Amino acid sequence: MNNSNWHIEDFDLKLVKQIAEEFSLPQSIAKIMSLRGIIDRDISSNFFYPNKQKLHNPYLLKDMDKAVDALIKHINEKKKIMIYGDYDVDGVSSTSMLYKFFKSIDLDVSYYIPHRDIDGYGLSNRGIDFAKSIGASLIITCDCGINAFSQIEYAKNIEINVIVTDHHKPEDSIPECLAVVNPNRTDCSYPFKGLCGAGVAFKLAIAIADKLSIDLEKVWKYADLVTLGIAADIVPMIDENRIISHFGLQQIRQGDNLGVRLLIESSKINIDKIGIGQITFWVTPKINAAGRLGDAARAVKLLTTNNPIKAGEISNDLNKENEKRKLITINMENESLSMVDNNSDYDDKYGIVLYKENWHAGVIGIVASRIKEIYNKPTIIIGVDDSIGKGSCRSIPQLDMVQALDYCSSMLDGYGGHPMAAGLTIDEKNLEKFSILFDEYCKLNLTQDDFIPTIKIDSEIMLSDINGRMINFLKYLEPYGPKNPKPKFISRELKVDGIPKVIGKDQTTVKFKVKQNKSIYDAIGFRMIDDYEKLISGKPIDIVYNISENHWNGKTSLQLDIKAIRYSYE
Numbered sequence: 001m002n003n004s005n006w007h008i009e010d011f012d013l014k015l016v017k018q019i020a021e022e023f024s025l026p027q028s029i030a031k032i033m034s035l036r037g038i039i040d041r042d043i044s045s046n047f048f049y050p051n052k053q054k055l056h057n058p059y060l061l062k063d064m065d066k067a068v069d070a071l072i073k074h075i076n077e078k079k080k081i082m083i084y085g086d087y088d089v090d091g092v093s094s095t096s097m098l099y100k101f102f103k104s105i106d107l108d109v110s111y112y113i114p115h116r117d118i119d120g121y122g123l124s125n126r127g128i129d130f131a132k133s134i135g136a137s138l139i140i141t142c143d144c145g146i147n148a149f150s151q152i153e154y155a156k157n158i159e160i161n162v163i164v165t166d167h168h169k170p171e172d173s174i175p176e177c178l179a180v181v182n183p184n185r186t187d188c189s190y191p192f193k194g195l196c197g198a199g200v201a202f203k204l205a206i207a208i209a210d211k212l213s214i215d216l217e218k219v220w221k222y223a224d225l226v227t228l229g230i231a232a233d234i235v236p237m238i239d240e241n242r243i244i245s246h247f248g249l250q251q252i253r254q255g256d257n258l259g260v261r262l263l264i265e266s267s268k269i270n271i272d273k274i275g276i277g278q279i280t281f282w283v284t285p286k287i288n289a290a291g292r293l294g295d296a297a298r299a300v301k302l303l304t305t306n307n308p309i310k311a312g313e314i315s316n317d318l319n320k321e322n323e324k325r326k327l328i329t330i331n332m333e334n335e336s337l338s339m340v341d342n343n344s345d346y347d348d349k350y351g352i353v354l355y356k357e358n359w360h361a362g363v364i365g366i367v368a369s370r371i372k373e374i375y376n377k378p379t380i381i382i383g384v385d386d387s388i389g390k391g392s393c394r395s396i397p398q399l400d401m402v403q404a405l406d407y408c409s410s411m412l413d414g415y416g417g418h419p420m421a422a423g424l425t426i427d428e429k430n431l432e433k434f435s436i437l438f439d440e441y442c443k444l445n446l447t448q449d450d451f452i453p454t455i456k457i458d459s460e461i462m463l464s465d466i467n468g469r470m471i472n473f474l475k476y477l478e479p480y481g482p483k484n485p486k487p488k489f490i491s492r493e494l495k496v497d498g499i500p501k502v503i504g505k506d507q508t509t510v511k512f513k514v515k516q517n518k519s520i521y522d523a524i525g526f527r528m529i530d531d532y533e534k535l536i537s538g539k540p541i542d543i544v545y546n547i548s549e550n551h552w553n554g555k556t557s558l559q560l561d562i563k564a565i566r567y568s569y570e
Helices: 013-023 027-035 041-048 064-076 089-104 125-133 149-157 197-211 223-233 239-254 258-266 276-293 297-304 308-341 364-375 401-407 428-445 468-477 529-536
Strands: 005-008 080-085 109-112 136-142 161-165 179-181 352-357 379-385 388-394 414-417 421-427 454-457 489-503 509-516 519-525 541-552 555-567
Touching (some): 027 468, 064 179, 080 125, 089 136, 089 197, 089 223, 109 125, 109 297, 125 136, 125 149, 136 197, 149 161, 161 197, 179 197, 197 239, 223 239, 239 276, 258 276, 258 297, 276 308, 297 308, 308 352, 352 364, 379 428, 388 401, 388 428, 401 414, 401 428, 421 428, 509 529, 519 541, 529 555
Parallel strands (some): 005 454, 080 109, 080 136, 136 161, 161 179, 352 379, 519 555
Antiparallel strands (some): 388 421, 489 541, 509 519, 541 555
């Protein structure tokens, strides 16, 4: 990142020394443990050795007892159940997990995944009509439904019951139905609020298995599917998410799920070493491609089939669609960058709102994230079709996007989401006024300093501190994610050894070697072509980086994944 603030995290030296002494560790490792609150043997044991027994009691979730009782009543009466999942990875993976578990205990179950363009987001009347047509008397939602008031009333009117499982924040009230299982209900005291939709569905399956005296391993065998949802939704990688992902990654590496294995193989990734980051970057976009450009139900078929021919066909389709999605995304991204860079008005704007006819609604979220990342300003990308705009919103930590949309609500037909990411619908005629109002809110709540990104650094180390013990420690810290990020290090006064290379399809990645005393390492900086001049200047540099393993052609080597570069004596 150019023009970024580098902030080395504050630490308690006395505590670091205490941890170093208790665990016989170098201070470079003890400091990282202190920053993550791993300060004694008990915490260390729970963190480094995830235990299935440490999951919270599912009945601590509000309405879980009602959901289980209602389900068992349907089971005993041999009535048909339909699972209704959202069209993103979290919805697809939670639907697949619950469907496979229900099938394994011989329930009469079907599923429905809405079409992004036809049904829109969340529970739809069209999906409810489908449930009626197949004779289902109960719908279980996955990763949606918390604000589906009118749709749940519609279901009631045609004699279909609904159980909502969701994790999105509710409005002031919740729908009236058989049960609403959501850790983020204001009246729910569940001890971990960070579950994704697949995590909530997983807890429902655990509760049912417990109630019916079914071996819990019949649920745990689908932890790999839940892990896809955890990775895609970028939820906190602590507590239950860490436990589920630990075991889910083991299953993914073993190739337990045919569909997941094929998606990984098509990405040319070493499945034995795959981590959450690689799943997020290489695997989940292919699952998302099903819903972005077509029918997301194909992804559920891929994740639930044991037929290698069918799985191969769907996997190939999703790979092709993901490549098509990439091209659409690049074109939209370039158009967006051009709009900002060629209009001086954006220099004075505190929030970016871009809109255009026929921008694909399936990729606006990806483009919004990229534009936000480049300019470090709250960003909204809107695609307009038949005078209706569908927008995806991404924010920076200093601004709550939902509160910003509240401020502009008079201009919107609908909106919802999280502080950092949200969605909206808007009439085309209100776009210009909305843009002005949104920028007004941003100016009231942000300063110019907020647009300078901050890189948080765990520790300053010498390259000689990178040894086998450090690498093993970093492996034990996995899986990484929010609340447990991959540690960032800073090393100063390094020399670039040899001539740096420019690589990659778009020629924006730099590959080089860095040297400090006798220690020398390979380094790679993605999208860091702007720093190439620093690398060939001959001057000493400081770098911020992650330590990674590079697996290529059957060989494993250490590599520094560069996040920022600057001259040592600026």
